Amino acid sequence: MSTSKSETVVSLNSLKVACRECSLNSLCLPLGIAAADLERLDAIIDRKRPIARGEHLYRCGDSFQAIYAVRSGSLKTYATSEDGQEQVMGFQLPGELVGMDAIVDSAHPLSAVALETASVCEIPFSKLESLSGELPSLQRQLLRLMSQEIRDDQKTMAVLAQKSAEERLAAFLISLSTRFHQRGFSPVRFNLSMSRGDIANYLGLALETVSRLFTRMHDDGLLRVDRKEVELLDREKLCLFAGANCAHQPPRKTSGHTP
Amino acid sequence: MSTSKSETVVSLNSLKVACRECSLNSLCLPLGIAAADLERLDAIIDRKRPIARGEHLYRCGDSFQAIYAVRSGSLKTYATSEDGQEQVMGFQLPGELVGMDAIVDSAHPLSAVALETASVCEIPFSKLESLSGELPSLQRQLLRLMSQEIRDDQKTMAVLAQKSAEERLAAFLISLSTRFHQRGFSPVRFNLSMSRGDIANYLGLALETVSRLFTRMHDDGLLRVDRKEVELLDREKLCLFAGANCAHQPPRKTSGHTP
DNA sequence: CGACGACATTGACGCAGATCAAAATCACCT
DNA sequence: AGGTGATTTTGATCTGCGTCAATGTCGTCG
Numbered sequence: 001m002s003t004s005k006s007e008t009v010v011s012l013n014s015l016k017v018a019c020r021e022c023s024l025n026s027l028c029l030p031l032g033i034a035a036a037d038l039e040r041l042d043a044i045i046d047r048k049r050p051i052a053r054g055e056h057l058y059r060c061g062d063s064f065q066a067i068y069a070v071r072s073g074s075l076k077t078y079a080t081s082e083d084g085q086e087q088v089m090g091f092q093l094p095g096e097l098v099g100m101d102a103i104v105d106s107a108h109p110l111s112a113v114a115l116e117t118a119s120v121c122e123i124p125f126s127k128l129e130s131l132s133g134e135l136p137s138l139q140r141q142l143l144r145l146m147s148q149e150i151r152d153d154q155k156t157m158a159v160l161a162q163k164s165a166e167e168r169l170a171a172f173l174i175s176l177s178t179r180f181h182q183r184g185f186s187p188v189r190f191n192l193s194m195s196r197g198d199i200a201n202y203l204g205l206a207l208e209t210v211s212r213l214f215t216r217m218h219d220d221g222l223l224r225v226d227r228k229e230v231e232l233l234d235r236e237k238l239c240l241f242a243g244a245n246c247a248h249q250p251p252r253k254t255s256g257h258t259p
Numbered sequence: 260m261s262t263s264k265s266e267t268v269v270s271l272n273s274l275k276v277a278c279r280e281c282s283l284n285s286l287c288l289p290l291g292i293a294a295a296d297l298e299r300l301d302a303i304i305d306r307k308r309p310i311a312r313g314e315h316l317y318r319c320g321d322s323f324q325a326i327y328a329v330r331s332g333s334l335k336t337y338a339t340s341e342d343g344q345e346q347v348m349g350f351q352l353p354g355e356l357v358g359m360d361a362i363v364d365s366a367h368p369l370s371a372v373a374l375e376t377a378s379v380c381e382i383p384f385s386k387l388e389s390l391s392g393e394l395p396s397l398q399r400q401l402l403r404l405m406s407q408e409i410r411d412d413q414k415t416m417a418v419l420a421q422k423s424a425e426e427r428l429a430a431f432l433i434s435l436s437t438r439f440h441q442r443g444f445s446p447v448r449f450n451l452s453m454s455r456g457d458i459a460n461y462l463g464l465a466l467e468t469v470s471r472l473f474t475r476m477h478d479d480g481l482l483r484v485d486r487k488e489v490e491l492l493d494r495e496k497l498c499l500f501a502g503a504n505c506a507h508q509p510p511r512k513t514s515g516h517t518p
Numbered sequence: 519c520g521a522c523g524a525c526a527t528t529g530a531c532g533c534a535g536a537t538c539a540a541a542a543t544c545a546c547c548t
Numbered sequence: 549a550g551g552t553g554a555t556t557t558t559g560a561t562c563t564g565c566g567t568c569a570a571t572g573t574c575g576t577c578g
Binding site for chain 2: 534535536537543544
Binding site: 207208 | 524525526
C-alpha cells in the first residue's frame, strides 16, 4: 500500500509545511494573523522530526523553553504523584497547543508523551513572547488559546464533579468527536489512540468500568467498538448523556454558548 | 464605633488604593512592573464600589468586557447546566483574577458571585490587551497568571479524578490555607466564606458527606470547626492526606490504592 | 507458527459515599 | 423576643462503581 513515491510525499508533507499552508492554521496560533506577519511567526517555529509512540516531548520537571503545537498524531499529558501514580490530564490532537501550564514558573508540571507517531511544531517561548509584543493579532490569539484551555479544563472539572461513569464516557466521546470534526475528520467514526486505561484514568474511573461501559453502550445501540476504532451510532443520545451542550439546540436564547 | 474621621479612612482605603500601594500587588497583575509603567496600568483600572454578598459580578452569557481582580472579600464562580443544576468551579480570594475564561469568545461561560462583601478592580480587557503590547512585563505577568490558572485547574482535576472524599476535603483546606498564608493571613485559622453546600458541590461530594467529614476530622484531632471558622490543628497530617495516600483508622489494606 | 506479554473483557463481591429522612442550630426578620 | 426559613448535623439505608480474580484477544518476536 505504500510506494517510495508516496513516502516522499508524506515526508514533505509532515516535515515542512509553513503555517500558511498548514491545514490546521485556523485552529492554531496563526489564526487571525495577516500573511505578512505570518512569515515572522513561521520564522521562529521549529518543525521537529516526528516522535514515536511512547517517546516523550518533555517530562515533568524539565525546564520550560517552548510550547508545542501538535501537527499530526496525538499526545497525552500526565502528572506523576510522589507515590508513583499517574494522572492523565489531557489528550492533544492536531492543532492543539501543549505546555502552556509551564509558563508560570518555567518548569513543566506535567509530562507529555506521544500516543502514536506524531509531529509537533516547537515554538520557543521567549521568541513567541517578544513577537506577540509586536503583533497584536498574535498576542490576541495566544491569549485566546490559553483562555480556551482554561475553559476546557473547567469543563472537565464539571464532568468529574457531577457526572456518572456513563455520562463521563459519553462526554469524553462527544468531546473527541467534536474535535475530530473541527479538524476535518468524521465526527462519528474515529480511532482512540489512547488505551482503555488512559481513558479510565483521565475520567477518574476504573479501567474495568470503562470496558463495561463500552459493551453496555454497544448493547444499547449507541456505538460500535472494535479495538481502537469507535463509531458513534447515536450521537444525539450520547450528547444528551454527556450533558447536552452539543450542536443544534432549537429552544434556546440567542445563538448560545452553554458552559 | 464610627466617627466621620475613621469612616473617611475606611473609604479611602477600600475605594482608592493605587496598585503601587496595594498590599496584593505582588500576587496580582502588577508583579514585576516598573513603578513608572505601573501608573499606566493604574490608569486603566476601575475600582468599583464594593459588591454585597449574593450580588453578581457577571453572569453566564454576559458579554465579556473586563477581567477582575479581587481586592477584598471572596467570590465563587459557577456554571449552570440546562437542567438548572449548579456546578461551582472555583473560589477567588484577594489578589486573584476572574474572567480569563471569557477571552476566547467574548462571552462569560460562568457566573461570578460575591460570597461576602467584596471589592474588585475592573480591568477593561481591550485596554489591557493594548497596554500589554507596550509593556513586556505586563504581558509576561498576564500570561503567567493565565498559566497559573490552567495549572490550578489541572490540580483540581487531579483531585477530583483520583482522591477519596476525605482527601478532597483535606486538599481543599490546604489549598485555602496556603492561599491565605500567601496573602498575609494565618494559614491555620481562617473563615470559610462559602457554605458546606458550595464546598461539596465544588469537590463533587454530597453536602452530608462534607458535614460528616468535618466532624470526623474534628474527632481525629485534625481541626476545629465552629460554624464558618476553621482551625487546622494538624496541618502536616492534612497535607499528607491531601497529597499522596495516608494510613487511616479503617482496617488497613495492602498499602494504598485509589479508593 | 507458537508463545509470551500487554491489553481488554467479563464476573462476583464489598464498600465509600449518595440518597432519603429528620432533627438541631443558626440567621434574619418583624 | 420569638418565629420562620435556611443551613448544618446526624442517622439509616441503598447502590454505583472499585477491587479482586479469571479468562479472552491482540501484537510482537524468536
